[in-house]
Amino acid sequence: MMKTWQAGKRLLPMTATLGLILAGCGRQDLSVLRPQGPAAESSFGLMKLSITIMIVVLLIVFAIAAYVLIRYRRKPGQHEIPEQVEGSFKLEVLWTVIPLILVIVLAVPTVQAVFAAGDDHSDDKNAVKVKVTGHQYWWEFEYPDYGVTTAQDLVIPAGVDIAFELTTKDVLHSFWVPSLSGKIDTNPDGSTNHFSFSAPNEGVYRGKCAELCGPSHGFMEFKVKSVSKDAFTAWIASMKAPAVMPEDPALAEKFKSACLTCHAVGDMVGSNGPSLTGIGSRESVAGILLNDDTGVDGAPILENLKTWLHDPQSVKPGNRMPDPKELGLSDEEIDGIAEYLAGYTLE
Amino acid sequence: MDWITTVDHKKIAILYLWAGGIFFGIGGLEAILIRIQLIKPMNTFLDAQTFNELITMHGTTMIFLGVMPVIFALMNAVIPLQIGARDVAFPFLNALGFWTFLFGGILLNLSWIMGGAPDAGWTAYTPLSSSSYSTTHGVDFYTIGLQIAGLGTLIGGINFLATIITMRAPGMSFMRMPMFAWATFITSAIILFAFPAVTVGLVLLTFDRILGANFFETSGGGNPVLWQHIFWIFGHPEVYILILPAFGIISEVIPTFSRKRLFGYSSMVFATILIAFLGFMVWAHHMFTTGLGPVANALFSVSTMLIAVPTGIKIFNWLFTMWGGQVRFTTPNLFAVGFIPTFTMGGVTGVMLASAPADFQFHDTYFVVAHFHYVIVGGLVLGLFAGLHYWWPKMFGRMLSEHLGKWTFWTFIIGFHMTFFVQHFLGLMGMQRRVFTYLPNQQFDLLNLISTIGAGLMGVGMLFFLANVFITSRKPADAADDPWEDGRTLEWTISSPPPEYNFKQTPLVRGLDAFWKEKTAGHKGMTPSEPVGSIHMPSATVHPFLMSVGIFIAGLGFMFSRDDFGNSFMSFLFNNYIVTALGLLITFGSMLMRSLFDDHGWHIEPEELEGR
Ligand code: HEM
Ligand SMILES: [Cu+2]
Numbered sequence: 001m002m003k004t005w006q007a008g009k010r011l012l013p014m015t016a017t018l019g020l021i022l023a024g025c026g027r028q029d030l031s032v033l034r035p036q037g038p039a040a041e042s043s044f045g046l047m048k049l050s051i052t053i054m055i056v057v058l059l060i061v062f063a064i065a066a067y068v069l070i071r072y073r074r075k076p077g078q079h080e081i082p083e084q085v086e087g088s089f090k091l092e093v094l095w096t097v098i099p100l101i102l103v104i105v106l107a108v109p110t111v112q113a114v115f116a117a118g119d120d121h122s123d124d125k126n127a128v129k130v131k132v133t134g135h136q137y138w139w140e141f142e143y144p145d146y147g148v149t150t151a152q153d154l155v156i157p158a159g160v161d162i163a164f165e166l167t168t169k170d171v172l173h174s175f176w177v178p179s180l181s182g183k184i185d186t187n188p189d190g191s192t193n194h195f196s197f198s199a200p201n202e203g204v205y206r207g208k209c210a211e212l213c214g215p216s217h218g219f220m221e222f223k224v225k226s227v228s229k230d231a232f233t234a235w236i237a238s239m240k241a242p243a244v245m246p247e248d249p250a251l252a253e254k255f256k257s258a259c260l261t262c263h264a265v266g267d268m269v270g271s272n273g274p275s276l277t278g279i280g281s282r283e284s285v286a287g288i289l290l291n292d293d294t295g296v297d298g299a300p301i302l303e304n305l306k307t308w309l310h311d312p313q314s315v316k317p318g319n320r321m322p323d324p325k326e327l328g329l330s331d332e333e334i335d336g337i338a339e340y341l342a343g344y345t346l347e
Numbered sequence: 348m349d350w351i352t353t354v355d356h357k358k359i360a361i362l363y364l365w366a367g368g369i370f371f372g373i374g375g376l377e378a379i380l381i382r383i384q385l386i387k388p389m390n391t392f393l394d395a396q397t398f399n400e401l402i403t404m405h406g407t408t409m410i411f412l413g414v415m416p417v418i419f420a421l422m423n424a425v426i427p428l429q430i431g432a433r434d435v436a437f438p439f440l441n442a443l444g445f446w447t448f449l450f451g452g453i454l455l456n457l458s459w460i461m462g463g464a465p466d467a468g469w470t471a472y473t474p475l476s477s478s479s480y481s482t483t484h485g486v487d488f489y490t491i492g493l494q495i496a497g498l499g500t501l502i503g504g505i506n507f508l509a510t511i512i513t514m515r516a517p518g519m520s521f522m523r524m525p526m527f528a529w530a531t532f533i534t535s536a537i538i539l540f541a542f543p544a545v546t547v548g549l550v551l552l553t554f555d556r557i558l559g560a561n562f563f564e565t566s567g568g569g570n571p572v573l574w575q576h577i578f579w580i581f582g583h584p585e586v587y588i589l590i591l592p593a594f595g596i597i598s599e600v601i602p603t604f605s606r607k608r609l610f611g612y613s614s615m616v617f618a619t620i621l622i623a624f625l626g627f628m629v630w631a632h633h634m635f636t637t638g639l640g641p642v643a644n645a646l647f648s649v650s651t652m653l654i655a656v657p658t659g660i661k662i663f664n665w666l667f668t669m670w671g672g673q674v675r676f677t678t679p680n681l682f683a684v685g686f687i688p689t690f691t692m693g694g695v696t697g698v699m700l701a702s703a704p705a706d707f708q709f710h711d712t713y714f715v716v717a718h719f720h721y722v723i724v725g726g727l728v729l730g731l732f733a734g735l736h737y738w739w740p741k742m743f744g745r746m747l748s749e750h751l752g753k754w755t756f757w758t759f760i761i762g763f764h765m766t767f768f769v770q771h772f773l774g775l776m777g778m779q780r781r782v783f784t785y786l787p788n789q790q791f792d793l794l795n796l797i798s799t800i801g802a803g804l805m806g807v808g809m810l811f812f813l814a815n816v817f818i819t820s821r822k823p824a825d826a827a828d829d830p831w832e833d834g835r836t837l838e839w840t841i842s843s844p845p846p847e848y849n850f851k852q853t854p855l856v857r858g859l860d861a862f863w864k865e866k867t868a869g870h871k872g873m874t875p876s877e878p879v880g881s882i883h884m885p886s887a888t889v890h891p892f893l894m895s896v897g898i899f900i901a902g903l904g905f906m907f908s909r910d911d912f913g914n915s916f917m918s919f920l921f922n923n924y925i926v927t928a929l930g931l932l933i934t935f936g937s938m939l940m941r942s943l944f945d946d947h948g949w950h951i952e953p954e955e956l957e958g959r
Contacts (some may be wrong), residue, residue, distance in 0.1 A: 001557075025772060025776055025790075026775065026776030026789075028774065028808075031775065032708045032774075032776070032777065033776065036792050040708070041703050043704050043707055047705045051699065054695035054696075054699060060687055061666070061687070061691045064663075065666055065684075065688055068666055069674060069684060070667055070863045072670065072673065073674050073675075074938050075461070078673055081606060081867065082606055082671055083605060083669075083671060085607065085610060086610075086611075087614065088610075092614050092660065095659055096659075099655055100655045103652045103653060103655055103656065106702060107648065107649050108493065109651055110648050110649075110701075110702040110703060110704065110796070111645045114644045114645045114648065114694065114703050114704055115641045115645065116704075117703075117704050118640065163820070170387070170474065170480065171474045171475040172472055172474070172571065174636060174710075178708065178777040179777075181707070182705075182706075182707020182710075183708070184419070184638060184707070185636050185637050185874070188474070188571060190570060191571075191637075194636035200927075207781070208777070208779050210780075211711060212467070212468045212781040214475065214480065215394075215395035215398075215783070217394050217783075218781075218782025218783050221786075249616055249935060252620070258471040284405065284554050286537060288786070292545040296491060296785075297788050300919070304810070316397065317394060317395040334913065345476045
């Protein structure tokens, strides 16, 4: 028993250090261990509680194991038969009751948090509603109250509860922004899911698909951009502005006939592919080619657009976009469209 | 030929071991390929499709074809001996179970060379696994292969239930049964209830894919979430089917090498039953993020956490078995002792996962990958190695080299922790599972590198084991009846390997740890419960093999029944279900022969017994 208590005392500084180590783990915009919003905080709180309880359990087991293995190893020449102990009622009750108590300590806040997370804000007047639709391998975000649809970058006002409604157009996907919230699956119609989170701080957060959905599952990433309320209003307004088309009329015609059968820009709607409205202002091309002029995380947007348009399959194997070359575009036309798209920015 | 027609449980055990070993090797190679692909960001060693096929086949092979047969090998080798029986209750079924399992496994693996392996994950979630999104025959190989293999497992489970209920030696009441026999008994009961669920699911999915049914098709009124329920109603009990035998093995090895009886035997039995019971009530903890709503999530969270209690009982009972004993660090015991802390680590992450709001973060990330490898590899596989090293002399009459055994243990366990410990952190840092590669600059690179190196080390551990088996097989078979000297149960009272009929005279059991009890009373062996008499033996038969071949052919035929072969003769054969019918004819014909022509077996007469 003494040993156990000593292990217990050593635990306090250990958990504190543990907290520090964990907080140092991973990118702020990606790691579960560096929560940036209340939903992620709630999960992280339970994790810390459970990790602490579990480390206590592990230390007790390890300590007893180490003690037994050192103290009771068979010594050379030891021949007498050890006492055959049948069991010990007291001890057995002890290690039934203590785990039971530990389970209750974890179960109570778990149940509370489950019901708290069940509040999906779908009837909340102040919440911003977003319809998330998963597609192989891209994300569609529709704002039904504003009549706006975008893709890959989810723009939200900071500090406001977002009421999500999630479905998929094809296979199952799972919508996950680790630093803001846990994940939830996108099921086909009939099993539509609702949930909610908010991002108090402005910033860009990385999101991922967390359900195997085909070859490019690992590339089905997206970004959540939390902006000020004013910026959000301005963004909605510019999303609703009339479409900007390529200046060269021949190119515009090509763009319309080859691309807009699936994609949308502004009020010209195609819905088989991600909307391209304001793609010049996005964080990535196709969710996975990160736009970064410094070249650290990715490449400048023009370069990314060219990479994508010249060979979509090499970027995301199995994706459903036809090769622009097979749609009858020449290399120059592709470069022209890339330049047009790179320049299609929003406020 | 002898091996194809045998119905002897000891030979069937060796067949299971071979089959399991080969499938385990295939699954292991797949794992190494997966880890090589993940060694660095944006690696191009494998393409995305191949990667998905590899993870699917790795998971499926390991769970259904790799570890299950090794479990069955040990059960077959040991259970009849431990309960003092001459064979299992239904030797014919025993052979049938093995052959259907083997042909199911072969069918599944044929997918690699017949147009593409399944690629929807070992969980085969619909709609990804439907024919609209998985267009090769891969998933058909999965559904049909697993149905056939599952039939074998179900047959095996029923056989062990009957064996343990009816064939125990006089005096061996249930509460005098060795823990491994208890574990086998409970495991078989779980198999009996869990495998029909997956069979139903697989049949429905087969119908969806091949006959155009709509069980899981939203547009036709079906529901893909239904598949998840069916799969996990089987899938969760399945993980207990895997771990309970390991618990049983550990409960045999630790007492032997501590020279002490198992601490808290009755609470161990109780905990085993409770785990099996709770195991059926927690399936939806794999589905917290499916959107079941807070009430279901809360209930399944709490029921899952409760499993920690009986599991904890077991861990402390093992520790206190060693307390006050004389612990010897032989290879089997090293594995058993390594099992305790490793499995505990997997158990505690299980409890963490059980907390639904935390699981919203953990689910489908590398954290889960770490968790289930800690319980399956750190638990079950370490347990199997303990069991294999422990019972090897009984199965083959030769002691494995202790020296190489220790090398196996240390490389394997160090490699194991290197591979999987870091994966907890990868998951928490945002790496989802089943991704074929990942972007750089996410702080995933170093941990993935460590993980891959660890996997290589585990591979080295396996090579040591293979070398050990090979070297040992060339030595003379000279193992003593009780080679570990402290054997406690009936299998150590007879020669290694045992004669065909196991016990010349069925022993009389006078308590728990029957052999140990006689030894401490100063006796050399067991008191027989019957005079030497003629022993009835079942005849060898080729029917189980034929029946399985028939099902195999029927399965293949059905799978390709809608294909255009571009060859009118082939198309004719397949599209008119002629191949399927031929296969079924073989199976049913063979059943008919078996029913019409009685085979009463043969006898070993007392004179022959004395002659040996
Ligand atoms: C204390 C005991 C255990 C608890 C509380 C527990 C809990 C859980 C939970 C909640 C999950 C779901 C995680 C997720 O997908 O989000 C899970 C996954 C899993 N567990 Fe356990 N578990 C325990 C023991 C075991 C054992 C003994 C095994 C096998 C021998 C096992 C094998 C698995 C497997 C294979 C998965 C992942 C399945 C998949 O998604 O592919 N677990 N466990
Ligand atoms: Cu996905």
